[in-house]
Amino acid sequence: xxxxxxxxxxxGMGALTAASTVRVRSAKAADPVNVWWTQGFYEQExxxxxxxxxxxxxxxxxxxxxxxxxxxDLISKLIAAMQVGDVPDLVHSxxxxxxxxxxxxxxxxxVDVTDVVDTQKSEFHPTALDASQFxxxxxxxxxxYTVPIKCSTLMEEMWRPLVQEAGFDDKDIPTTQDAYYDFFxxxxxxxxxxxxxxxxxxxxxxxxxxxxxTLFHAFLVAYGGAGIVLPNGKLNIDDPVVRKAxxxxxxxxxxxxxxxxVPPGAINWGDVDNNNAFYAxxxxxxxxxxxxxxxAQMEKPDQYYKEILTTGIPNGxxxxxxxxxxxxxxxxIPKGAKNIDGAKALLKSFIQPATLGNxxxxxxxxxxxxxxxxxxxxxxxxxxxxxxxxIAVQTGLVKPTIPWWMNYNPAYSGVMSEQIWSQAEANITQxxxxxEQATEEAVGRIKTIFxxxxxx
Amino acid sequence: MSLARRARxxxxxxxxxxxxxxxxxxxxxxxxxxxxxxxxxxxKEDVLxxxxxxxxxxxxxxxxxxxxxxxxxxxxxxxxxxxxxIGITVAFLTLAIGxxxxxxxxxxxxxxxxxxxxxxxxxxxxxxxxxxxxFYSIMGKYGLLDNPIALIAVEVTFATPYAIFIFKQYGAxxxxxxxxxxxxxxxxxxxxxxxxxxxxxxxxxxAIGTYALLLSWNEYLYAFLLLSSDSSITVPVGLGKFLNSxxxxxxxxMAAAIIYALPPxxxxxxxxxxxxxxxxxxxxxx
Numbered sequence: 108x109x110x111x112x113x114x115x116x117x118x119g120m121g122a123l124t125a126a127s128t129v130r131v132r133s134a135k136a137a138d139p140v141n142v143w144w145t146q147g148f149y150e151q152e153x154x155x156x157x158x159x160x161x162x163x164x165x166x167x168x169x170x171x172x173x174x175x176x177x178x179x180d181l182i183s184k185l186i187a188a189m190q191v192g193d194v195p196d197l198v199h200s201x202x203x204x205x206x207x208x209x210x211x212x213x214x215x216x217x218v219d220v221t222d223v224v225d226t227q228k229s230e231f232h233p234t235a236l237d238a239s240q241f242x243x244x245x246x247x248x249x250x251x252y253t254v255p256i257k258c259s260t261l262m263e264e265m266w267r268p269l270v271q272e273a274g275f276d277d278k279d280i281p282t283t284q285d286a287y288y289d290f291f292x293x294x295x296x297x298x299x300x301x302x303x304x305x306x307x308x309x310x311x312x313x314x315x316x317x318x319x320x321t322l323f324h325a326f327l328v329a330y331g332g333a334g335i336v337l338p339n340g341k342l343n344i345d346d347p348v349v350r351k352a353x354x355x356x357x358x359x360x361x362x363x364x365x366x367x368x369v370p371p372g373a374i375n376w377g378d379v380d381n382n383n384a385f386y387a388x389x390x391x392x393x394x395x396x397x398x399x400x401x402x403a404q405m406e407k408p409d410q411y412y413k414e415i416l417t418t419g420i421p422n423g424x425x426x427x428x429x430x431x432x433x434x435x436x437x438x439x440i441p442k443g444a445k446n447i448d449g450a451k452a453l454l455k456s457f458i459q460p461a462t463l464g465n466x467x468x469x470x471x472x473x474x475x476x477x478x479x480x481x482x483x484x485x486x487x488x489x490x491x492x493x494x495x496x497x498i499a500v501q502t503g504l505v506k507p508t509i510p511w512w513m514n515y516n517p518a519y520s521g522v523m524s525e526q527i528w529s530q531a532e533a534n535i536t537q538x539x540x541x542x543e544q545a546t547e548e549a550v551g552r553i554k555t556i557f558x559x560x561x562x563x
Numbered sequence: 564m565s566l567a568r569r570a571r572x573x574x575x576x577x578x579x580x581x582x583x584x585x586x587x588x589x590x591x592x593x594x595x596x597x598x599x600x601x602x603x604x605x606x607k608e609d610v611l612x613x614x615x616x617x618x619x620x621x622x623x624x625x626x627x628x629x630x631x632x633x634x635x636x637x638x639x640x641x642x643x644x645x646x647x648x649i650g651i652t653v654a655f656l657t658l659a660i661g662x663x664x665x666x667x668x669x670x671x672x673x674x675x676x677x678x679x680x681x682x683x684x685x686x687x688x689x690x691x692x693x694x695x696x697x698f699y700s701i702m703g704k705y706g707l708l709d710n711p712i713a714l715i716a717v718e719v720t721f722a723t724p725y726a727i728f729i730f731k732q733y734g735a736x737x738x739x740x741x742x743x744x745x746x747x748x749x750x751x752x753x754x755x756x757x758x759x760x761x762x763x764x765x766x767x768x769x770a771i772g773t774y775a776l777l778l779s780w781n782e783y784l785y786a787f788l789l790l791s792s793d794s795s796i797t798v799p800v801g802l803g804k805f806l807n808s809x810x811x812x813x814x815x816x817m818a819a820a821i822i823y824a825l826p827p828x829x830x831x832x833x834x835x836x837x838x839x840x841x842x843x844x845x846x847x848x849x
Contacts, residue, residue, distance in 0.1 A: 143791075146807045150634035174709075174791040177807045180800075184788055191700035193708070379811070 139170040140449040141195040143185065145178045145436075148399070148473055155469040163456050169449050182207055185441070189216055194441035196450040199256060201436045202317060204238060206524060208439060209517030212241035212252040213560065218440040218447055221251040223454045227478070230460055231255055235477040238435040238510035242340060242517070242562055253437030254454055257467050257474035260420075260431035260503040261325045264385060264400040265291070265392035267416045269305070273297035277416060284329045284429070285359070287421035291392050292368045298391070306370045308363050309381045309393030312536070314529035316378040321396050321432070323528040325420055326356035328509070329429045336512035336519055340562035344550050353549070357528075358542040361535040374536060394420075396434070397473045401495040405471065417495040419502030433508040435477065460484075472496045475503045518553075518560035527552050603817035610813045624818035633815050635804050638793050643823070645790075646797040649711050650776045653718040657775035658768055660719065661726030666756050668727075669734050670742055680731055683724035691721060692784060699788055713789040714797075718782060722775040733767040734760070769837040777827055798823045 142160065147153045153175055160171040176184070178201050185207065188194045200207060211217050224231070224239060231239075235255040242249045267277065273294040281287045288308065295307030311318035327335065332352030337343050344350065363369050370389060372380070381393040382400050393400070401417055404410040423429045438457070440450045457463065464481040467474060472488070472495070482488040482500055489497050512519040522528075531545040540548070602610045603624050604617045626632070631639050668676035698717050699708075707713040737760065745755050761768070783799045790796045798819070805816045 146804055148808045153634075175793075176787070176791065177804050179806075180787045180803060184791075187696050187699045187788060188703075190696055191703055193700070193703035 141172045142197045143195045144199045145201045152469040155466045196444040196446045199438045209513040209520040213517045215245035217252040224251045230478040234433045234508040255435045255477040258435045259397045263418045309390035314526035318378045319529045330355040336515045340516035342557045354542045354546045430507040430509045518557040521556040624814040628819040642798045642801040650779045653779040654772045654776040656719045657722040665730035709791045718779040726771045766837040769834045
């Protein structure tokens with residue numbers, strides 16, 4: 108019998124390991140499309156994705172390895188995957204448009220998906236198209252690096268019985284910015300007069316997660332600061348109109364807090380906490396990124412149809428409509444994906460208007476379609492008996508909207524990640540800075556961030 | 564005031580202080596657990612109520628979790644099985660590697676063996692989270708992503724240095740004369756290891772085995788990073804999916820979390836005497 112030395116045995120084991128690794132790697136490089144998808148709020152929402160993928164699998168003969176995961180986990184995992192170069196073929200991330208894609212496109216880490224977008228270009232909402240273009244610093248050009256899937260814009264939710272208890276009716280709610288939010292301070296005063304321990308305004312003001320940033324920027328636009336970053340990517344924060352808008356937005360958000368019209372805990376609220384405070388009837392109203400507060404109560408008809416009132420964002424103080432900032436949840440293909448052709452074919456199939464429309468419907472209008480034909484062709488979206496959905500459609504798809512500024516320059520993604528404006532709010536509420544001082548400090552930091560992202 | 568009365572007064576004050584401090588600590592520890600139980604005993608619509616006691620007690624959420632009756636709990640028992648498989652394997656491998664290494668270093672008196680113990684402990688100078696990306700990269704290169712082996716390998720890597728340290732310290736309390744006597748009787752090193760070293764190390768084995776099991780049982784960062792599919796994830800990652808929604812059914816989440824906490828609690832109480840002696844022994848021998 109042949110005897111092996113220890114060295115020979117070790118060498119043999121090494122060769123075996125190497126061989127098995129090669130086998131696994133080559134198997135992974137074959138046909139399947141590996142998809143990471145952000146988990147839905149409802150089982151049916153996930154099921155719509157699973158069914159669509161299964162149908163495509165059947166028609167194309169290409170296997171889809173679908174992994175559905177928590178939104179926050181997906182972003183962390185994708186960042187890890189992109190750093191090590193072992194990425195999925197296709198990703199759907201709900202907040203990717205703001206926190207991941209701009210920098211990844213700038214660094215040339217995403218596949219250009221213009222050919223996919225082009226297949227449905229006439230169908231997509233113009234702002235959704237704008238929100239899918241990003242600047243690639245390596246190629247020095249702007250292009251489509253994401254495919255829009257669903258969208259949302261800031262909405263306002265309030266308890267009708269509490270407004271009535273304060274002696275008002277729906278039609279008493281003002282429609283212009285300052286009067287609108289001041290109204291709920293009056294409601295609080297009246298309810299407190301009746302012995303209720305309640306707050307009029309549910310402003311999210313924490314330097315974490317997304318809601319506080321969404322609210323600040325809605326105020327910024329309402330006071331005329333939409334031009335904070337120009338479409339050519341240049342920072343325009345020294346424009347006196349923008350600077351004044353930022354200061355006014357900070358002042359109008361923090362003064363009610365300091366006067367006791369916002370719950371003290373709001374400076375620590377995560378995205379879910381204003382919803383919870385609303386359900387607990389701790390607050391009369393709250394601005395929210397979607398109509399999720401109402402939708403979550405859909406199975407309680409009294410609350411959904413009678414008690415919870417939804418409005419869009421108020422008009423400007425001049426009475427003119429204020430553009431809503433449209434957040435678009437995208438699909439993307441990371442560079443280094445092994446089956447780019449498969450991913451693109453799958454995406455082209457998924458964004459067929461009927462398929463995409465069916466999927467969005469399963470979100471129960473927490474998210475809006477990115478295609479106007481979906482709204483026109485399906486009465487579900489405009490059903491006049493529904494007190495929330497048509498208002499969300501009006502606000503997000505019919506009234507004027509603008510994309511987030513990281514579409515113009517990824518530096519603004521850094522501004523959002525660092526929560527610069529929420530920090531400014533904290534400087535006013537916690538450190539007694541004036542709105543002007545807080546704005547000045549925020550502007551300094553924003554300029555530093557933009558220095559790293561010069562678009563020539 | 565006489566000296567005796569003064570001493571009695573001081574003792575009463577000291578005891579009152581101890582009682583007060585203990586009460587604060589007990590409340591501090593119990594309140595989150597109580598809140599967990601309170602929420603699990605309520606219906607979804609009642610969980611946000613600000614009342615200290617449940618308004619209406621119901622075991623519905625436990626029933627739902629046990630029967631996988633909610634869509635986010637559909638593979639709860641499968642995930643529990645994954646947690647158990649990974650936890651037990653990590654504990655077994657940590658014990659095997661730890662005992663063999665400590666035996667080799669301390670009983671076979673390998674030259675410069677102490678360096679291995681110190682080098683292993685130095686790995687704790689780098690926080691676990693800092694190594695997440697490198698580990699993800701390594702597992703990706705070996706084709707082990709979404710494979711429980713990846714998580715087992717990582718957890719064993721983190722548990723082993725502490726295991727070697729404790730075993731080496733604990734092993735120092737076992738007289739070398741026992742080894743010598745066995746050797747005179749003709750025992751080989753493997754026989755000494757199995758028949759003398761391991762039985763005498765029982766308390767340390769229990770302590771470190773439980774430590775390794777709990778380390779992987781509660782792991783979240785590496786579990787979500789290295790595992791993806793519904794069939795391979797562990798319970799913490801599965802429960803993390805509840806936090807995706809702003810209308811999470813907290814009662815189901817808490818009920819599932821309580822069920823998940825039961826096995827380690829049972830293990831702890833079954834072995835707590837041996838655990839205590841195992842963990843404290845290393846501190847006085849060296």
